[in-house]
Amino acid sequence: xxxxxxxxxxxxxxxxxxxxxxxxxxxxxxxxxxxxxxxxxxxxxxxxxxxxxxxxxxxxxxxxxxxxxxxxxxxxxxxxxxxxxxxxxxxxxxxxxxxxxxxxxxxxxxxxxxxxxxxxxxxxxxxxxxxxxxxxxxxxxxxxxxxxxxxxxxxxxxxxxxxxxxxxxxxxxxxxxxxxxxxxxxxxxxxxxxxxxxxxxxxxxxxxxxxxxxxxxxxxxxxxxxxxxxxxxxxxxxxxxxxxxxxxxxxxxxxxxxxxxxxxxxxxxxxxxxxxxxxxxxxxxxxxxxxxxxxx
Amino acid sequence: xxxxxxxxxxxxxxxxxxxxxxxxxxxxxxxxxxxxxxxxxxxxxxxxxxxxxxxxxxxxxxxxxxxxxxxxxxxxxxxxxxxxxxxxxxxxxxxxxxxxxxxxxxxxxxxxxxxxxxxxxxxxxxxxxxxxxxxxxxxxxxxxxxxxxxxxxxxxxxxxxxxxxxxxxxxxxxxxxxxxxxxxxxxxxxxxxxxxxxxxxxxxxxxxxxxxxxxxxxxxxxxxxxxxxxxxxxxxxxxxxxxxxxxxxxxxxxxxxxxxxxxxxxxxxxxxxxxxxxxxxxxxxxxxxxxxxxxxxxxxxxxxxxxxxxxxxxxxxxxxxxxxxxxxxxxxxxxxxxxxxxxxxxxxxxxxxxxxxxxxxxxxxxxxxxxxxxxxxxxxxxxxxxxxxxxxxxxxxxxxxxxxxxxxxxxxxxxxx
Numbered sequence: 001x002x003x004x005x006x007x008x009x010x011x012x013x014x015x016x017x018x019x020x021x022x023x024x025x026x027x028x029x030x031x032x033x034x035x036x037x038x039x040x041x042x043x044x045x046x047x048x049x050x051x052x053x054x055x056x057x058x059x060x061x062x063x064x065x066x067x068x069x070x071x072x073x074x075x076x077x078x079x080x081x082x083x084x085x086x087x088x089x090x091x092x093x094x095x096x097x098x099x100x101x102x103x104x105x106x107x108x109x110x111x112x113x114x115x116x117x118x119x120x121x122x123x124x125x126x127x128x129x130x131x132x133x134x135x136x137x138x139x140x141x142x143x144x145x146x147x148x149x150x151x152x153x154x155x156x157x158x159x160x161x162x163x164x165x166x167x168x169x170x171x172x173x174x175x176x177x178x179x180x181x182x183x184x185x186x187x188x189x190x191x192x193x194x195x196x197x198x199x200x201x202x203x204x205x206x207x208x209x210x211x212x213x214x215x216x217x218x219x220x221x222x223x224x225x226x227x228x229x230x231x232x233x234x235x236x237x238x239x240x241x242x243x244x245x246x247x248x249x250x251x252x253x254x255x256x257x258x259x260x261x262x263x264x265x266x267x268x269x270x271x272x273x274x275x276x277x278x279x280x281x282x283x284x285x286x287x288x289x290x291x292x293x294x295x296x
Numbered sequence: 297x298x299x300x301x302x303x304x305x306x307x308x309x310x311x312x313x314x315x316x317x318x319x320x321x322x323x324x325x326x327x328x329x330x331x332x333x334x335x336x337x338x339x340x341x342x343x344x345x346x347x348x349x350x351x352x353x354x355x356x357x358x359x360x361x362x363x364x365x366x367x368x369x370x371x372x373x374x375x376x377x378x379x380x381x382x383x384x385x386x387x388x389x390x391x392x393x394x395x396x397x398x399x400x401x402x403x404x405x406x407x408x409x410x411x412x413x414x415x416x417x418x419x420x421x422x423x424x425x426x427x428x429x430x431x432x433x434x435x436x437x438x439x440x441x442x443x444x445x446x447x448x449x450x451x452x453x454x455x456x457x458x459x460x461x462x463x464x465x466x467x468x469x470x471x472x473x474x475x476x477x478x479x480x481x482x483x484x485x486x487x488x489x490x491x492x493x494x495x496x497x498x499x500x501x502x503x504x505x506x507x508x509x510x511x512x513x514x515x516x517x518x519x520x521x522x523x524x525x526x527x528x529x530x531x532x533x534x535x536x537x538x539x540x541x542x543x544x545x546x547x548x549x550x551x552x553x554x555x556x557x558x559x560x561x562x563x564x565x566x567x568x569x570x571x572x573x574x575x576x577x578x579x580x581x582x583x584x585x586x587x588x589x590x591x592x593x594x595x596x597x598x599x600x601x602x603x604x605x606x607x608x609x610x611x612x613x614x615x616x617x618x619x620x621x622x623x624x625x626x627x628x629x630x631x632x633x634x635x636x637x638x639x640x641x642x643x644x645x646x647x648x649x650x651x652x653x654x655x656x657x658x659x660x661x662x663x664x665x666x667x668x669x670x671x672x673x674x675x676x677x678x679x680x681x682x683x684x685x686x687x688x689x690x691x692x693x694x695x696x697x698x699x700x701x702x703x704x705x706x707x708x709x710x711x712x713x
Contacts, residue, residue, distance in 0.1 A: 256681055
């Protein structure tokens with residue numbers, strides 16, 4: 001009887017005790033604010049006024065808000081291209097810098113990783129100096145060589161492309177490290193067997209590397225998706241969401257509505273919708289990529 | 297018995313410490329005032345230098361200065377106020393004042409004669425610093441105005457006498473003149489940079505007889521002939537390459553473009569005198585009267601110091617603000633920051649640029665009073681970002697000026713309900 005109690009403690013209570021600090025932090029800083037946010041989304045509330053319950057009015061207004069839907073579609077476009085390019089680019093980097101076959105590989109790894117250590121504000125300022133229309137380095141060089149300036153940040157499409165490319169540049173190093181970890185966990189025997197069987201590098205990649213890297217790729221894609229949906233500082237510093245609404249994402253709109261227009265309740269409704277969107281995209285990713293991932 | 301004696305001793309010690317603390321608070325305890333500041337140039341350093349003698353004379357007063365970037369200032373201040381933890385003293389611009397006015401501690405409870413205090417400052421600044429109950433809630437420090445700073449060297453090169461042409465020029469005359477200036481200066485690409493803010497846009501809007509609000513300020517009235525005319529003119533000068541698109545469409549800093557000699561003029565605030573004085577070495581610059589449209593106008597503004605209803609050290613905060621705003625301190629501060637004083641009795645001899653200050657003051661004198669009243673309106677402050685976005689939409693050609701003003705009125709009026 002005593003043994004069963006002890007077993008119960010080791011198997012159920014002890015893990016819960018170890019998880020407790022994390023659970024407490026998660027509840028205090030994530031669950032409670034999320035519930036508060038949901039509650040606020042049903043109110044009309046300014047920073048200096050008392051909240052008034054208005055039911056679903058904020059959500060009704062949200063569905064007719066053209067600016068919100070523009071930022072919504074911008075967020076989808078930005079996230080889709082950023083996540084796709086980040087995943088492919090960081091996978092390429094990881095494959096290239098995984099085998100210790102290139103001279104200076106460790107230095108290269110560090111060089112690619114450094115941007116992810118920088119604050120996004122620093123990255124944004126640096127790239128604004130590079131891409132700026134009048135004061136930018138690239139346009140200065142182009143005009144010095146007799147070429148035409150390129151409107152990197154004042155043309156809507158180019159501005160969107162610029163923020164996507166800079167986001168990929170800034171984030172790739174971080175995901176590269178995760179993928180290198182995944183690659184190094186694949187047993188070498190599988191590659192040796194494939195070589196003996198005469199498999200081409202492409203076949204080896206498609207039939208061994210990719211399937212066994214699926215769970216790591218899923219992690220990378222989920223993390224990149226969440227981070228791209230929350231992107232703010234880099235874009236604000238580079239374009240302030242412009243020109244016009246061309247690069248304005250939901251997070252910037254939430255900030256503007258909450259703190260500049262003083263509509264906390266309406267901004268909370270936007271946040272709830274953003275949270276649902278992130279949740280939905282993550283579930284879809286898990287469904288698509290997570291299928292048949294257990295190869296061990 | 298022993299236990300009871302120990303408990304009693306502890307209680308006695310605790311209460312005596314408590315009372316001792318209470319006595320100390322009333323007169324001799326050190327007070328650290330939390331002061332929040334933002335910089336246009338070097339104002340936080342000058343502030344500390346200016347109040348140095350006050351702090352030496354009051355050694356128990358310490359200042360914990362927190363300098364916050366202006367772009368984050370409003371948000372941080374609002375969060376501190378709503379969180380019940382406002383600073384003891386904060387530097388506040390007219391824009392911020394309209395947002396936090398109801399949270400500011402009225403000054404009349406801390407001075408013997410509030411009417412005398414009001415009379416010490418420019419009436420327009422007192423109007424900004426007065427709440428809806430007509431109580432003064434902030435000490436005005438600097439008066440600011442929007443104006444035109446121009447590259448004199450470039451105009452000279454084009455053979456244009458700025459002093460002559462800028463006396464009575466109109467915006468259409470300015471267009472002809474500035475094209476000549478650009479032609480005569482190969483490095484110069486544009487005629488004018490206008491700060492990416494609705495405040496600076498409104499300078500031109502008021503000149504075109506436009507406005508944001510109706511006469512009694514009960515509703516938005518952006519949809520008016522003057523504003524539509526301004527929007528169309530603003531788009532025209534962007535499209536014709538006289539104004540760089542990179543400022544309003546790409547967030548490039550107009551002051552940097554001016555300092556780099558890429559634009560002939562800059563419509564900005566009077567505080568730019570300080571920045572340009574320090575940074576521009578390659579060419580001569582000066583302040584000139586802005587061209588006229590229907591009328592001449594600037595936009596008045598200012599900076600203030602204020603304390604909050606929830607501040608922890610209101611009495612000491614008010615004493616510090618009163619000292620900082622007296623004639624001697626205010627003159628010293630405005631002299632060192634190259635700013636116009638808000639005091640009526642200030643006589644500041646600037647080591648340079650005194651003529652530039654005179655131009656800003658002359659622009660203020662012809663500015664209609666409603667401009668200040670509009671910018672003091674709390675509801676207008678909530679819609680200014682949207683106004684900026686709609687102006688950009690017009691510049692991009694996505695919507696017409698008529699659609700933009702209608703959109704602004706629709707959205708803005710939700711705040712006036």
